[in-house]
Amino acid sequence: MKDYVKWLGHAAFELMLDGKRILIDPWIRGNPKAAVKLEDIEDVDIILVTHDHGDHLGDSIEIAEKFDAKLISVYEIAVYASNQGVRNAIGMNVGGDIEVDGLKIVMTPSLHSSERGCPVGFIIVGSKNTVYHAGDTGFFSDIKYYAEVYPIDVALVPIGGVYTMNPVMAARFVALFKPRIAVPMHYGTFDVIEKDPKEFKDQVERKEPTIRVIILGIGDKLEL
Ligand code: NI
Numbered sequence: 001m002k003d004y005v006k007w008l009g010h011a012a013f014e015l016m017l018d019g020k021r022i023l024i025d026p027w028i029r030g031n032p033k034a035a036v037k038l039e040d041i042e043d044v045d046i047i048l049v050t051h052d053h054g055d056h057l058g059d060s061i062e063i064a065e066k067f068d069a070k071l072i073s074v075y076e077i078a079v080y081a082s083n084q085g086v087r088n089a090i091g092m093n094v095g096g097d098i099e100v101d102g103l104k105i106v107m108t109p110s111l112h113s114s115e116r117g118c119p120v121g122f123i124i125v126g127s128k129n130t131v132y133h134a135g136d137t138g139f140f141s142d143i144k145y146y147a148e149v150y151p152i153d154v155a156l157v158p159i160g161g162v163y164t165m166n167p168v169m170a171a172r173f174v175a176l177f178k179p180r181i182a183v184p185m186h187y188g189t190f191d192v193i194e195k196d197p198k199e200f201k202d203q204v205e206r207k208e209p210t211i212r213v214i215i216l217g218i219g220d221k222l223e224l
Pocket residue numbers: 051053056112113136163
């Protein structure tokens with residue numbers, strides 16, 4: 001099966017990498033912009049959770065239990081998930097990497113807050129494509145060094161402002177590590193994070209024209 005990235009709305013994505021289905025921050029129930037219903041989620045191999053705010057931890061635990069999927073998160077959230085009955089909760093921490101189902105998963109920093117542990121992002125390295133999900137984060141620059149080691153094909157970046165970077169800072173952020181493709185996320189779900197993704201696209205094109213910005217509609221699938 002071809003690799004792809006599908007936007008499920010807000011910060012939720014479904015990835016296909018090397019034939020493995022990965023969900024990141026699957027907040028489906030209660031997400032006013034969800035592209036799918038919880039019942040329509042197909043067999044999942046891996047769930048990545050960037051932090052435990054409700055719009056990210058979302059339905060992770062229920063989906064992990066349903067499919068016996070591996071739930072990967074910062075140590076404290078993994079312990080919580082395990083206590084909730086998730087059989088395959090895998091804890092790691094910032095800067096660490098693990099091999100799961102033939103994929104390398106690297107936990108990156110994020111500048112944000114959380115109840116349990118600390119917020120993170122993920123770099124997922126497949127044999128053909130490497131995808132980075134920034135989580136909820138303010139601007140930081142260490143990602144440049146991670147991307148030198150793990151060059152990024154597709155970066156999923158929050159642009160909604162208020163809780164994360166806005167389009168201008170998000171453009172500066174991606175210009176630091178120059179992914180092949182940048183996809184904006186975490187905007188437009190609620191009034192308070194209403195932003196124009198074209199502003200992000202314009203800013204990126206001005207700062208770093210080698211990066212292709214792809215504005216996905218909710219439910220859109222980007223084949224890689
Ligand atoms: Ni958050």
